[in-house]
Amino acid sequence: MAYLLxxxxxxxxxxxxxxxxxxxxxxKAPDDAQVIDATGLVALPGLVDxxxxxxxxxxEDAETVETGSRAAALGGYTAVCSMANTSPVADTAGVVExxxxxxxxxxxxxxxxxxxxxxxxxxxxxxxxxxxADSAANVRIFSDDGFCVxxxxxxxxxxxxxxxxxxxxAQHAEEPRLTEGAQMHEGEVSTRLGLTGWPAVAEEAIIARxxxxxxxxxSRLHVCHVSTAGSVEVLRQAKARGxxxxxxxxxxxxxxxxxxxxxxxxxxxxxxxxxxxxxxxxLRQALLDGVIDxxxxxxxxxxxxxxxxxxxxxxxxxxxxxxxxxIVLSVFGEKWDLIADRMSIAPARIAGLTxxxxxxxxxxxxNITLVDPSARWVVDPAELASRSRNTPYAGMNLPGxxxxxxxxxxxxxxxxxxxx
Amino acid sequence: MAQxxxxxxxKIILEGSDLHRVVDRIAHQILxxxxxATGTVLLGIPTRGVPLAHRLAARIHAFEGVEVPVGSLDxxxxxxxxxxxxxxxxxxTELPSGGxxxxxxxxxxxxxxxxxxxxxxxxxxxxxxxxxxxxxxxLVDRGHRQLPIRADYVGKNIPTALSESVxxxxxxxxxxxxxxxxxxxx
Amino acid sequence: xxxxxxxxxxxDAATAxxxxxxxxxxxxxxxxxxxxxxxxxxxxxxxxFYEDSTRTRISFEAAAKRLSADVxxxxxxxxxxxxxxxxxxxxxxxxxxxxxxxVIRHPASGAPHRLAEWVDGSVxxxxxxxxxxxxQALLDAYTMRSxxxxxxxxxxxxxxxxxxxxxxxSNVLLLTTLGAQVTVVGPPTLIPLDTAAALAxxxxxxxxxxxxxxxxxxxxxxxxxxxRMQDSYFPSAREYSRRYGLDMRRMRRLPxxxxxxxxxxxNRGMEIAPEVAxxxxxxxxxxxxNGVSVRMAVLYLLLGGK
Numbered sequence: 001m002a003y004l005l006x007x008x009x010x011x012x013x014x015x016x017x018x019x020x021x022x023x024x025x026x027x028k029a030p031d032d033a034q035v036i037d038a039t040g041l042v043a044l045p046g047l048v049d050x051x052x053x054x055x056x057x058x059x060e061d062a063e064t065v066e067t068g069s070r071a072a073a074l075g076g077y078t079a080v081c082s083m084a085n086t087s088p089v090a091d092t093a094g095v096v097e098x099x100x101x102x103x104x105x106x107x108x109x110x111x112x113x114x115x116x117x118x119x120x121x122x123x124x125x126x127x128x129x130x131x132x133a134d135s136a137a138n139v140r141i142f143s144d145d146g147f148c149v150x151x152x153x154x155x156x157x158x159x160x161x162x163x164x165x166x167x168x169x170a171q172h173a174e175e176p177r178l179t180e181g182a183q184m185h186e187g188e189v190s191t192r193l194g195l196t197g198w199p200a201v202a203e204e205a206i207i208a209r210x211x212x213x214x215x216x217x218x219s220r221l222h223v224c225h226v227s228t229a230g231s232v233e234v235l236r237q238a239k240a241r242g243x244x245x246x247x248x249x250x251x252x253x254x255x256x257x258x259x260x261x262x263x264x265x266x267x268x269x270x271x272x273x274x275x276x277x278x279x280x281x282x283l284r285q286a287l288l289d290g291v292i293d294x295x296x297x298x299x300x301x302x303x304x305x306x307x308x309x310x311x312x313x314x315x316x317x318x319x320x321x322x323x324x325x326x327i328v329l330s331v332f333g334e335k336w337d338l339i340a341d342r343m344s345i346a347p348a349r350i351a352g353l354t355x356x357x358x359x360x361x362x363x364x365x366x367n368i369t370l371v372d373p374s375a376r377w378v379v380d381p382a383e384l385a386s387r388s389r390n391t392p393y394a395g396m397n398l399p400g401x402x403x404x405x406x407x408x409x410x411x412x413x414x415x416x417x418x419x420x
Numbered sequence: 421m422a423q424x425x426x427x428x429x430x431k432i433i434l435e436g437s438d439l440h441r442v443v444d445r446i447a448h449q450i451l452x453x454x455x456x457a458t459g460t461v462l463l464g465i466p467t468r469g470v471p472l473a474h475r476l477a478a479r480i481h482a483f484e485g486v487e488v489p490v491g492s493l494d495x496x497x498x499x500x501x502x503x504x505x506x507x508x509x510x511x512x513t514e515l516p517s518g519g520x521x522x523x524x525x526x527x528x529x530x531x532x533x534x535x536x537x538x539x540x541x542x543x544x545x546x547x548x549x550x551x552x553x554x555x556x557x558x559l560v561d562r563g564h565r566q567l568p569i570r571a572d573y574v575g576k577n578i579p580t581a582l583s584e585s586v587x588x589x590x591x592x593x594x595x596x597x598x599x600x601x602x603x604x605x606x
Numbered sequence: 607x608x609x610x611x612x613x614x615x616x617x618d619a620a621t622a623x624x625x626x627x628x629x630x631x632x633x634x635x636x637x638x639x640x641x642x643x644x645x646x647x648x649x650x651x652x653x654x655f656y657e658d659s660t661r662t663r664i665s666f667e668a669a670a671k672r673l674s675a676d677v678x679x680x681x682x683x684x685x686x687x688x689x690x691x692x693x694x695x696x697x698x699x700x701x702x703x704x705x706x707x708x709v710i711r712h713p714a715s716g717a718p719h720r721l722a723e724w725v726d727g728s729v730x731x732x733x734x735x736x737x738x739x740x741x742q743a744l745l746d747a748y749t750m751r752s753x754x755x756x757x758x759x760x761x762x763x764x765x766x767x768x769x770x771x772x773x774x775x776s777n778v779l780l781l782t783t784l785g786a787q788v789t790v791v792g793p794p795t796l797i798p799l800d801t802a803a804a805l806a807x808x809x810x811x812x813x814x815x816x817x818x819x820x821x822x823x824x825x826x827x828x829x830x831x832x833x834r835m836q837d838s839y840f841p842s843a844r845e846y847s848r849r850y851g852l853d854m855r856r857m858r859r860l861p862x863x864x865x866x867x868x869x870x871x872x873n874r875g876m877e878i879a880p881e882v883a884x885x886x887x888x889x890x891x892x893x894x895x896n897g898v899s900v901r902m903a904v905l906y907l908l909l910g911g912k
Contacts, residue, residue: 183715186799187799187800187804188799188800188803188804189804190798191798191799191800191801191804191805192775192804192805193715193716193737194715194716194734194735194736194737194738194772194775195715195716195735195736195737196736197799263719264715264716264717264719264720265720305692308692308694309692309693309694309720310693310712310714310716310717310720311714311715311716311720312714312715312716312735313714494631496645497635497643497644497645497673497906497910498643498644498645502645502910502911503910503911503912504912505911505912506607506911506912507607507906507907507908507910507911507912508910508911509624509627509628510627510628510631510632510906511631512631513631513634513635514634543644546640547638547640547642547643548638548640549639
C-alpha cells in the first residue's frame with residue numbers, strides 16, 4: 001500500500017506532500033496511493049521508547065507484547081525496547097528471542113528486547129550477555145531495571161564486557177541500602193504522610209559512581225529514568241568531561257510531583273518516585289540542554305489489584321506509551337525538532353535501531369508518526385489500549401492526538417485507531 | 421418541622437415585665453402544689469430551661485425562704501431526631517449534690533411543643549436515678565403535642581399555627597427577656 | 607462536622623475544641639451508674655484491626671457501646687483478612703453489612719484514606735503505619751487541658767522516635783492547631799527531615815533533652831523500639847537511655863507544674879524510668895481513662911447527626 005500525506009508539515013515546516021512507497025519515503029506517489037488529508041498535521045519520525053515494560057512472559061494479566069505494542073502504536077511509537085524484568089527474566093537468548101518473535105507476530109511496532117545484566121536480576125552473576133547479543137533478538141541494551149546493579153565490581157565488569165559487541169548497560173540508579181522500604185521521595189511530603197523516604201542521594205550516588213566507572217573503563221553507560229536535580233548536575237559534569245553517558249527522563253518526572261501522594265492513591269507510586277517541583281524544573285532544563293538525551297516512558301502496566309490497595313503494598317509504576325507525546329507537548333509546546341530528537345532520533349541511536357529515528361528524507365524507511373497538535377483529548381483510563389489502567393493522567397485534558405503511525409510504510413494506526 | 425425564615429414577621433407575646441410575672445406565678449404554683457417545695461429538685465433543660473430553673477428557685481426562696489436545689493439535664497444524647505439534623509453540641513448535665521433519688525424532680529423548659537424533648541428528658545432522667553415523682557414546668561405551651569405529655573405548670577398558653585415558631589429570649593442567654601411569636605402573620 | 611477522622615489535620619481549632627468539650631461531658635456522664643447512652647442506637651461501628659492493639663480496640667469498643675452502637679470486631683486474625691483478602695474487598699463487605707463507621711488500625715500509612723474511598727460510612731483512623739493516630743493526640747490534648755487548664759501557649763516536648771511515631775505526627779499537628787508550642791526532641795537520626803515544613807511551621811527541633819526540659823509544661827515520651835538499634839538509628843539502648851531517657855534526675859529539671867506523658871506501651875528503663883512512670887506527675891493511667899471519653903466524643907460527633 002502506498003500513501004500520500006497531503007499538506008503535511010514535516011517537523012513543523014511549511015506544508016508539503018509526503019509519499020510512502022514500498023516501505024520507504026518517496027518523492028512521488030503512484031496514482032493508486034491512498035491519499036490522506038494531512039492539513040494541520042505534523043509528521044515526526046516514528047517515536048522510539050528505550051524503556052518499556054511489556055510484562056510478557058509472566059504477567060499477561062497486566063500487559064502482553066500485543067496489547068503493549070498496540071498502546072505503543074497508538075502513542076505514535078514505531079519501536080519499543082522491552083525491559084528484562086519478566087517472569088522468567090529475559091536473561092537468556094531463549095527468552096529474548098521469544099519476546100522478539102512475539103513482537104514480530106504482533107507487527108505493530110518493532111519490539112527490541114533488553115537483556116538482563118545479571119542472572120535473575122539478582123545482581124550476583126553476569127547473564128550470558130554475548131549469547132543475547134548474538135541471538136535473533138540482536139540485544140544491545142542490557143539492564144536489571146527494577147533493581148540496581150549495586151555491586152561496583154559487577155557493574156564495572158558489565159560495562160567492560162559489553163564493549164565487545166557495542167552494548168550498553170542501562171542502569172536503574174538506586175543505592176539499595178539507602179532505599180530499604182522506601183515508598184516515595186524523601187522530603188516534606190513523606191514526613192507528613194509517614195511514608196518511608198527514597199532519598200535523592202540514593203540515585204545521585206550511583207550515577208556518580210557509574211559515570212566514574214564508565215570513564216575508567218572507557219565504556220558506554222545509559223542512565224534510566226533520571227529523577228533528581230542532583231543527578232542532572234552529576235550528568236552535566238560527566239558529559240562536560242567527555243564521559244560516554246546517556247540518560248533518559250520519563251514524561252511523569254517532567255510533569256508530576258510528590259504532592260500527588262497526599263491522597264495515598266498508588267496510581268502515583270512509581271520508582272524512582274515523583275520528586276519536587278525543583279527537580280521537575282531541573283529535568284526540563286536538562287532535556288532542553290541535552291544533558292538528558294531522551295524521553296523514555298518507563299511504561300509499567302499493573303493489574304488492578306496491584307494498584308487498588310494500600311500505598312505501601314502497591315507495585316510502583318505508571319502507564320506511559322499512550323500519553324508520552326501529549327505530556328511532552330504540554331510541557332514544552334510545539335518544539336518539533338526537540339521532540340523528534342529526544343523521542344525518536346536519540347533513542348534510536350542509543351538502542352542501535354538503525355531503521356528508526358530517520359530524518360524523513362526520500363529513501364529512508366517510512367517510520368512516521370502523524371500528530372494533530374491542535375486536537376485536545378481527555379485521558380480516560382478505560383479507553384486506553386493497554387491491558388492495564390494505571391495512568392496518573394486520568395481526567396487530564398492533553399494536547400496532541402496521534403492521527404496515524406506508519407511502521408516501514410504500513411499503517412499501524414489510521415484516523416487515531418489501531419489498524420489491527 | 422419547617423422553621424419560619426429569620427426575617428419573617430414577628431410579634432411580642434410577653435415583654436420583660438410580663439415574663440417576670442409569669443415566673444412568679446409558676447413559683448407560687450409550685451409552692452402550692454408541692455406543699456412548700458420540700459423534697460423538690462428543679463432540673464433545667466438546656467439551653468433556656470437552666471436559667472429559668474434558677475429564676476424559679478430564686479423566686480421560691482424569696483417568697484418562702486426555701487432553698488430548692490437546681491441542676492441541669494441535657495437531653496441531646498436522648499433525642500429521637502438526632503439523625504435528622506447536623507450533629508449537635510452537648511449541653512451540661514449537672515445534678516445537685518443531693519442527687520435526685522427519692523425526690524420530686526420538676527423539669528423546667530422554655531417551650532412545650534411536640535413533647536419529644538420531655539420524652540427525651542424522662543429517658544435521660546431514668547439513667548440518672550429514681551425520683552419519687554416527676555413534674556414539668558414550662559414558660560410557654562404552644563400546643564401541637566405528638567406524645568401523651570402535659571405540663572404541671574404552664575406560664576402562658578399560646579395557640580399557634582404549625583408554620584409559626586415561639587422564641588423565648590432570656591437575659592442570661594440572649595441579653596433580654598421576651599417571648600416572641602415568629603411567622604404566620606400577614 | 608467532618609465526616610472522617612483520618613488525620614489530626616482534618617481538625618481545625620473549633621472542631622478540635624468541640625471534640626474536647628464533648629469529651630468532657632462524656633466523662634461526666636461516664637461517672638454515673640447507668641453508663642450507657644442511647645445516642646447511637648441502631649448504628650453499627652466496625653473495629654477493623656490489622657494490627658494487634660488490644661488497648662486501642664477495647665477503648666473504641668467501650669466508647670461505641672456506651673453510646674449504644676452495635677459493635678463488630680473484625681480483626682486480621684481468624685478472618686478472611688488473614689487469607690489475603692484485599693482491603694478493598696473487605697471494605698465492600700463492610701459496606702454491604704451497613705457499617706456506619708469503620709475504626710481502622712493498619713500497618714500501612716494511609717490505609718484509612720484508601721478505605722474512605724470505598725465505604726460510605728465514616729472512617730476513623732486508629733493508627734496507620736508510621737503516619738498518624740489522631741484519637742491518641744486528642745486524648746493527650748484532653749489530658750493536658752484537664753491537668754494544666756489550657757492548651758494555648760503550652761510548651762510541649764515530644765521526645766524520642768519521632769520518625770516512626772504516628773503519635774508524634776498527630777500530636778504535633780493537633781497541639782499546634784490548638785495553640786501549643788511543640789518541640790520535638792531526639793537523636794537526629796530519629797527526627798524526620800523538614801519536620802517543621804512538613805507538619806507545622808512553628809515546630810522546633812532539638813537534640814538536647816536537658817536543655818528543653820526546664821522550659822516545658824509537658825514532656826511526652828515516645829516508645830522507642832530496641833530493634834531500631836540494629837538499623838543504626840542509635841548505638842545502644844544504654845546510650846539512648848542516657849541521652850534521651852527520662853529518669854528522676856532529668857525529671858527534676860522540669861518546672862514544678864509540668865506533667866509527664868506516655869502513649870504506652872512503655873519500655874520501662876529505656877525511654878522512661880519506672881519511678882518517673884509511677885510518679886504523681888505521670889498522667890499515663892489518666893490517658894487511658896480519657897481515651898474512652900474522647901473516642902465517645904469522636905464517634906458521637908461523626909455519627910450522631912445527619
